[in-house]
Amino acid sequence: MEPFLVVSGKAAPMLASNIDTDVIMPKQFLKGIDRQGLDRGLFFDERFLESGEPNPEFILNQSSWVGAKFLVVGPNFGCGSSREHAVWGLKQLGIRALIGTSFAGIFYDNCMRNGVLLIELLDEQIEQVAAQISLSESNEITVDLASQVISLSDGHRLPFVIDQLRKESLLEGLDAIGATLQKVKLIQKFERSHLLENPWLS
Amino acid sequence: MSKLKTLYDKHIDSHTVCTLDDHGHVLLYVDRQVINEYTSPQAFSGLRDADRRVWRPETALSVVDHVNSTAAKRIAVQPDEGGALQVNYFGENCRDFGIELFDILDERQGIEHVVAPELGFILPGMVVAAGDSHTTTYGALGAFGFGIGTSEIEHLLATQTLVYKRLSTMRVNVNGDLGFGVTSKDIIMAVIQAIGASGATGYAIEFCGSAIDDMSVEARMTICNMAVEAGARGAFMAPDDKVFDYLKDKPRAPKGEQWVQAVETWQGLRTDEGAIFDREVEIDSSAIEPMVTWGTSPDQVLAIGGVVPDPAEESDLLTRKGIQRAIDYMGLKANTPLDAVSISHAFIGSCTNARIEDLREVAKVVKHRKLFAGVTGIIVPGSTSVRVQAELEGLADIFLQAGFEWRQSGCSMCLAMNDDVLEPGDRCASSTNRNFEGRQGAGARTHLMSPAMVAAAAVTGRLFDVRQLDVEA
Ligand code: SF4
Numbered sequence: 001m002e003p004f005l006v007v008s009g010k011a012a013p014m015l016a017s018n019i020d021t022d023v024i025m026p027k028q029f030l031k032g033i034d035r036q037g038l039d040r041g042l043f044f045d046e047r048f049l050e051s052g053e054p055n056p057e058f059i060l061n062q063s064s065w066v067g068a069k070f071l072v073v074g075p076n077f078g079c080g081s082s083r084e085h086a087v088w089g090l091k092q093l094g095i096r097a098l099i100g101t102s103f104a105g106i107f108y109d110n111c112m113r114n115g116v117l118l119i120e121l122l123d124e125q126i127e128q129v130a131a132q133i134s135l136s137e138s139n140e141i142t143v144d145l146a147s148q149v150i151s152l153s154d155g156h157r158l159p160f161v162i163d164q165l166r167k168e169s170l171l172e173g174l175d176a177i178g179a180t181l182q183k184v185k186l187i188q189k190f191e192r193s194h195l196l197e198n199p200w201l202s
Numbered sequence: 203m204s205k206l207k208t209l210y211d212k213h214i215d216s217h218t219v220c221t222l223d224d225h226g227h228v229l230l231y232v233d234r235q236v237i238n239e240y241t242s243p244q245a246f247s248g249l250r251d252a253d254r255r256v257w258r259p260e261t262a263l264s265v266v267d268h269v270n271s272t273a274a275k276r277i278a279v280q281p282d283e284g285g286a287l288q289v290n291y292f293g294e295n296c297r298d299f300g301i302e303l304f305d306i307l308d309e310r311q312g313i314e315h316v317v318a319p320e321l322g323f324i325l326p327g328m329v330v331a332a333g334d335s336h337t338t339t340y341g342a343l344g345a346f347g348f349g350i351g352t353s354e355i356e357h358l359l360a361t362q363t364l365v366y367k368r369l370s371t372m373r374v375n376v377n378g379d380l381g382f383g384v385t386s387k388d389i390i391m392a393v394i395q396a397i398g399a400s401g402a403t404g405y406a407i408e409f410c411g412s413a414i415d416d417m418s419v420e421a422r423m424t425i426c427n428m429a430v431e432a433g434a435r436g437a438f439m440a441p442d443d444k445v446f447d448y449l450k451d452k453p454r455a456p457k458g459e460q461w462v463q464a465v466e467t468w469q470g471l472r473t474d475e476g477a478i479f480d481r482e483v484e485i486d487s488s489a490i491e492p493m494v495t496w497g498t499s500p501d502q503v504l505a506i507g508g509v510v511p512d513p514a515e516e517s518d519l520l521t522r523k524g525i526q527r528a529i530d531y532m533g534l535k536a537n538t539p540l541d542a543v544s545i546s547h548a549f550i551g552s553c554t555n556a557r558i559e560d561l562r563e564v565a566k567v568v569k570h571r572k573l574f575a576g577v578t579g580i581i582v583p584g585s586t587s588v589r590v591q592a593e594l595e596g597l598a599d600i601f602l603q604a605g606f607e608w609r610q611s612g613c614s615m616c617l618a619m620n621d622d623v624l625e626p627g628d629r630c631a632s633s634t635n636r637n638f639e640g641r642q643g644a645g646a647r648t649h650l651m652s653p654a655m656v657a658a659a660a661v662t663g664r665l666f667d668v669r670q671l672d673v674e675a
Contacts, residue, residue: 031284
């Protein structure tokens with residue numbers, strides 16, 4: 001997994017509430033058995049017109065926001081289905097972090113597992129960020145995970161909170177399974193007594 | 203004295219292999235997992251690439267449900283390339299890693315969250331994870347079920363554990379007798395209305411109160427199933443005698459001496475008197491009326507007597523925009539009475555409401571009635587055994603006589619990944635769980651409601667209060 005250290009780039013506003021994973025990655029892109037080609041499916045119904053042409057109204061198609069690395073989003077982003085395809089698509093399109101007030105639980109975990117940083121801020125902070133990045137001349141930001149700071153183009157620096165465990169795994173791009181398998185003995189020991197106490201579970 | 207614990211705490215504590223930090227992260231042991239064909243392929247590929255094995259294959263159950271055709275005549279090979287590819291690879295993975303598979307032609311096939319309980323595969327006290335958000339369903343059996351993504355499926359297959367962060371706890375107390383024509387679906391829709399689509403984000407909900415005690419285990423499953431639509435990452439109900447009766451004699455439930463011992467243990471699965479929840483919510487269920495969604499988020503919901511909201515009356519800008527966008531997508535006008543909205547389709551199906559009790563409710567309403575002219579009615583049983591049971595009870599005949607299509611089991615038009623897809627502009631009364639834009643087909647419009655309400659809409663051609671039909675109680 002690519003580590004997340006200091007990332008700079010454009011941020012695009014997408015502030016509607018409850019943007020769900022059906023909208024982020026519609027069902028016709030879920031029929032693969034690999035992770036390929038999901039950048040095409042991302043926000044498909046909104047990103048493309050019926051003709052297949054890019055929809056000029058969609059933020060990520062507008063020249064000032066093409067290639068954005070960050071999305072600044074509304075409440076409950078990523079709600080709905082558990083499909084990780086939504087996160088793979090975001091990543092393939094080059095999105096490195098999302099900044100919002102609240103994220104759905106499964107989506108949150110899926111992002112973390114793929115090295116996509118989620119930053120939760122207060123309503124008024126999101127308004128502050130959104131006001132800046134909604135203007136093409138000030139839509140560049142920098143996110144520094146190690147020092148937990150977002151820098152806006154007007155010089156403002158916004159600190160953010162993230163728990164240590166998640167921070168470390170993002171900074172190091174850790175293989176979570178490898179890390180857990182170092183605890184094989186502990187798991188086996190737990191399993192033995194758990195099954196002994198609850199024999200109907202074996 | 204030891205700390206008083208909620209039911210959620212008890213599940214997490216009894217499944218903690220070790221704690222990982224001071225912020226609630228634990229390595230959580232998972233007793234069972236259920237796997238489907240569409241969220242698992244990349245997990246198995248990951249195992250293959252890293253040359254890893256499955257830790258305890260016998261704790262996993264694989265079911266084909268999301269992409270299969272539900273045509274009345276069963277076909278083993280899916281007509282579309284993507285579906286066929288996923289079903290094939292799924293079979294290959296289950297064989298190579300030694301996991302039990304209910305394939306399309308298996309008489310135990312069905313929607314994973316319907317199949318697992320009816321098999322007795324899910325038991326009280328278990329921690330269960332699956333690559334599907336509606337894994338919360340299992341809370342109705344006193345198990346802790348939650349949805350995970352594909353990377354987590356891989357982690358779980360390889361280690362039998364997940365790196366897990368403890369949730370906050372919420373208790374939703376539902377008290378009061380239900381009115382005629384009001385169901386557990388209406389209760390959970392009212393809860394979502396009360397707390398919002400993200401009201402339980404970061405929480406595990408425990409449901410209790412007289413209304414929960416009074417209802418059947420299947421009805422309880424509907425509530426736990428849809429709790430995720432309020433953002434909950436887990437939903438609980440303390441297991442009681444109804445649960446034990448439901449499980450007894452199920453094929454995979456413990457037998458004999460082990461059953462007795464298990465029930466004794468399960469009786470202790472309740473929140474300690476005086477344990478503190480992070481949030482408490484009170485719902486007066488005697489005041490709940492049949493509910494329908496009007497918008498594109500499950501919290502955009504009203505009692506059937508209501509009217510489409512008017513964005514102009516909303517002071518908050520974001521909410522106003524949200525309402526406007528939803529009614530535009532839904533093709534509705536502000537202030538239209540909901541029961542003046544006509545439908546083109548009626549769909550009974552999904553892990554929320556396609557169990558045998560749901561089908562019985564539908565049959566009561568549509569018996570001696572016909573689908574309204576121009577309405578397409580589709581019934582997809584939650585599992586193949588529900589289908590068989592419904593045929594035995596004569597329900598299928600009632601559906602066919604009323605003009606419904608009577609299908610094989612699968613997720614079908616709940617998410618429209620197979621060929622059951624609505625056209626743009628179609629309007630569907632649906633017993634499912636999500637009314638998101640495009641959920642049942644690009645440009646299609648979904649109104650969520652109880653099975654009885656879907657049946658009422660099917661025979662009247664519009665959103666309709668089932669209490670106004672002459673239906674035997
Ligand atoms: S029926 Fe719908 S909600 Fe349930 S598992 Fe299938 S797609 Fe998911």
